[in-house]
Amino acid sequence: MTQISDRQQLEDKVKDLREQLREHNFRYYIKDDPTVSDGAYDTLFHTLRKLEEEYPQLITSDSPTQRVGAQPIEGFTQVTHRLPMLSLGNVFNDEELNDFDRRVRDRLESEAIVEYTCEPKIDGLAVSLLYVDGLLTLASTRGDGSVGENITENVRTIGSIPLQLRGQGYPKELEVRGEVFMSKQGFSSLNKRALANSEKVFVNARNAAAGSLRQLDPRMTAKRPLDIFCYSVGYVDGELPNTQSEILAQLQEWGLKTNPEVKTAMGPKECTAYYLDILNRRDELGYEIDGVVYKVNSLTLQNKLGFVSRAPRWATSHKFPAQEETTRLLDVEFQVGRTGAITPVARLEPVLVGGVTVSNATLHNMDEVERMDVRVGDTVMVYRAGDVIPKVVKVILDKRAEGAKRIVMPSVCPVCESPIEKPEGEAVARCSGGLICKAQSKEAIKHFASRRAMDVDGLGDKLVEQLVDTGKISNVAGLFELSAEQLASMDRMGAKSAENLVVALEKSKMTTLPRFLFALGIREVGEATALNLANFYGDLAAIQVANEESLLEVPDVGPIVARYLKLFFAQPHNVEVVEQLQQSGVHWPAIDVVTNQDKPLEGQVFVLTGSLIKMTRNEAKAQLQQLGAKVSGSVSKKTHCVVAGDAAGSKLKKAQDLGVDVIDENELEKLLARYNA
Numbered sequence: 206m207t208q209i210s211d212r213q214q215l216e217d218k219v220k221d222l223r224e225q226l227r228e229h230n231f232r233y234y235i236k237d238d239p240t241v242s243d244g245a246y247d248t249l250f251h252t253l254r255k256l257e258e259e260y261p262q263l264i265t266s267d268s269p270t271q272r273v274g275a276q277p278i279e280g281f282t283q284v285t286h287r288l289p290m291l292s293l294g295n296v297f298n299d300e301e302l303n304d305f306d307r308r309v310r311d312r313l314e315s316e317a318i319v320e321y322t323c324e325p326k327i328d329g330l331a332v333s334l335l336y337v338d339g340l341l342t343l344a345s346t347r348g349d350g351s352v353g354e355n356i357t358e359n360v361r362t363i364g365s366i367p368l369q370l371r372g373q374g375y376p377k378e379l380e381v382r383g384e385v386f387m388s389k390q391g392f393s394s395l396n397k398r399a400l401a402n403s404e405k406v407f408v409n410a411r412n413a414a415a416g417s418l419r420q421l422d423p424r425m426t427a428k429r430p431l432d433i434f435c436y437s438v439g440y441v442d443g444e445l446p447n448t449q450s451e452i453l454a455q456l457q458e459w460g461l462k463t464n465p466e467v468k469t470a471m472g473p474k475e476c477t478a479y480y481l482d483i484l485n486r487r488d489e490l491g492y493e494i495d496g497v498v499y500k501v502n503s504l505t506l507q508n509k510l511g512f513v514s515r516a517p518r519w520a521t522s523h524k525f526p527a528q529e530e531t532t533r534l535l536d537v538e539f540q541v542g543r544t545g546a547i548t549p550v551a552r553l554e555p556v557l558v559g560g561v562t563v564s565n566a567t568l569h570n571m572d573e574v575e576r577m578d579v580r581v582g583d584t585v586m587v588y589r590a591g592d593v594i595p596k597v598v599k600v601i602l603d604k605r606a607e608g609a610k611r612i613v614m615p616s617v618c619p620v621c622e623s624p625i626e627k628p629e630g631e632a633v634a635r636c637s638g639g640l641i642c643k644a645q646s647k648e649a650i651k652h653f654a655s656r657r658a659m660d661v662d663g664l665g666d667k668l669v670e671q672l673v674d675t676g677k678i679s680n681v682a683g684l685f686e687l688s689a690e691q692l693a694s695m696d697r698m699g700a701k702s703a704e705n706l707v708v709a710l711e712k713s714k715m716t717t718l719p720r721f722l723f724a725l726g727i728r729e730v731g732e733a734t735a736l737n738l739a740n741f742y743g744d745l746a747a748i749q750v751a752n753e754e755s756l757l758e759v760p761d762v763g764p765i766v767a768r769y770l771k772l773f774f775a776q777p778h779n780v781e782v783v784e785q786l787q788q789s790g791v792h793w794p795a796i797d798v799v800t801n802q803d804k805p806l807e808g809q810v811f812v813l814t815g816s817l818i819k820m821t822r823n824e825a826k827a828q829l830q831q832l833g834a835k836v837s838g839s840v841s842k843k844t845h846c847v848v849a850g851d852a853a854g855s856k857l858k859k860a861q862d863l864g865v866d867v868i869d870e871n872e873l874e875k876l877l878a879r880y881n882a
């Protein structure tokens with residue numbers, strides 16, 4: 206760096222790096238069309254960071270290196286909006302939409318068809334972003350519409366919000382309004398992790414986004430998968446186009462993210478067509494919406510129409526049927542999962558939620574039951590989204606009836622009557638019956654046959670249940686004893702399907718050791734751990750007899766996994782089943798352990814994202830590859846681990862969405878040190 210002696214040259218270089226990084230962010234977040242690899246982005250980021258470390262006087266707040274503040278803040282200060290953040294009126298059906306359009310035309314004293322812009326109404330949090338001379342200067346919540354909270358430090362951590370507008374011609378002051386939200390998958394993996402760690406779960410994606418924006422420590426917000434769609438402007442000191450659709454296009458050019466579903470519609474009929482189309486595709490959208498918004502496209506007409514009380518006359522939202530409804534909790538039953546986990550399930554007075562009748566919903570676990578203080582007879586709020594199992598999210602305490610009955614976890618399994626155990630500190634209670642329990646057997650067999658395990662084509666859940674209920678099989682080994690005749694005698698099974706299933710079972714016998722290990726359904730042994738075990742020991746017999754000390758040497762195997770492995774193979778019944786399976790012809794190719802000890806990460810797919818501080822991404826990549834890992838550029842279900850550096854963006858989000866392991870730079874360092882020692 207010291208070769209750059211000339212100060213001007215140095216400043217130019219820093220400026221150029223920032224511009225390049227901004228442009229790449231724009232391509233990545235806004236256009237969804239990156240033009241450089243992560244590695245190339247990283248190199249630029251590092252060069253900039255190194256220069257800034259060497260010349261701290263060159264650091265500016267809009268530098269792409271300056272997203273996450275170092276210190277938590279003490280509280281949120283209040284911000285008075287220069288122009289109030291209004292609310293929107295609602296319509297719920299075609300008739301009300303026609304009335305809205307009628308009022309618009311009456312007020313404009315025109316019978317001409319009105320052009321509207323249509324966009325999804327995101328179920329998130331309205332925020333205001335103030336850009337002064339293109340710099341993000343202030344971000345605030347809507348609050349009561351007049352006064353909100355200053356959440357600038359947290360908003361700066363959201364990768365899709367530019368710290369500096371791109372291009373030229375933006376107004377001297379530009380207040381942009383939008384909705385910050387958490388994607389459906391981001392929300393789901395956040396809650397999964399919270400459940401696993403016995404932490405508080407969020408009721409819905411909106412609350413999760415709100416909770417994330419209200420963190421006092423911006424480093425916490427930075428870890429949450431937040432995103433934004435900008436939908437309009439507030440205070441503007443400068444020129445803007447004269448229609449809503451052109452304003453959105455212009456905001457995008459300046460680097461602000463707008464919704465790709467925005468369209469224009471001529472009159473209410475086309476608006477309804479848009480509404481139906483979005484309603485139809487609601488579950489496919491990666492984020493929660495609660496309706497669509499129509500706005501008169503022309504700003505001239507908007508100005509003529511003005512406002513009524515605190516809502517514009519030129520816009521309305523067209524609400525979808527609710528996805529949350531209240532109903533009565535009639536009873537609670539306890540379901541038993543593959544590992545014996547007992548889930549309380551609510552039996553409800555049937556209720557229509559978002560167009561679907563719901564009569565059962567999950568209550569997760571007893572900690573949740575206690576946290577919500579839910580009782581039989583209570584009026585509860587039920588939430589349903591897409592194909593996901595509906596859940597009870599809240600009790601309406603005001604409506605609690607006199608005799609509402611507390612929910613008590615049974616002491617024995619409702620299926621096999623073995624004792625239920627709940628170890629201290631764990632959120633989940635379990636049936637101790639193991640494979641004696643029919644419920645556990647059914648789930649174990651379903652898991653064994655599943656696509657990522659033994660991959661038995663054509664063995665559906667219902668069939669497994671029938672096979673166990675009729676006593677045809679009691680464990681996974683029984684699957685390979687089934688004849689085509691036995692299968693053909695099951696409900697809804699023809700001779701042809703039965704034959705196909707026998708062929709599929711035969712085909713599945715040729716597998717791999719990692720798949721087989723995973724298929725056994727040993728607690729905490731997921732695909733990645735199964736792969737590590739297979740690579741470390743090379744064969745099943747060695748794993749079966751490995752002691753705890755040895756198991757702890759396997760990458761990513763800690764005391765808990767080691768204990769479950771020991772427990773599993775200590776049970777004669779399990780060993781017997783494994784032997785039966787091998788005798789039936791289940792087999793796999795041998796693994797060369799010698800090679801794999803040199804390459805302990807063989808078969809593991811890593812993705813590096815965000816900026817690393819202590820090493821470049823290329824260095825990290827080379828070291829991982831040396832240990833046998835494959836380093837891929839994109840996250841998918843096949844990814845084993847994502848290394849997330851600073852300002853990690855959509856790849857981190859995707860990893861969280863898919864439930865892929867995420868480690869930070871420190872953990873990566875430890876991992877590399879373990880093998881390189």
Ligand code: I6G
Nearest residue numbers: 291292293324326436437498520
């Ligand atoms: O709350 C809102 C959500 C979405 C809005 C809104 C919007 O446009 C897509 N637009 C306005 C003008 C207002 N609230 C006041």
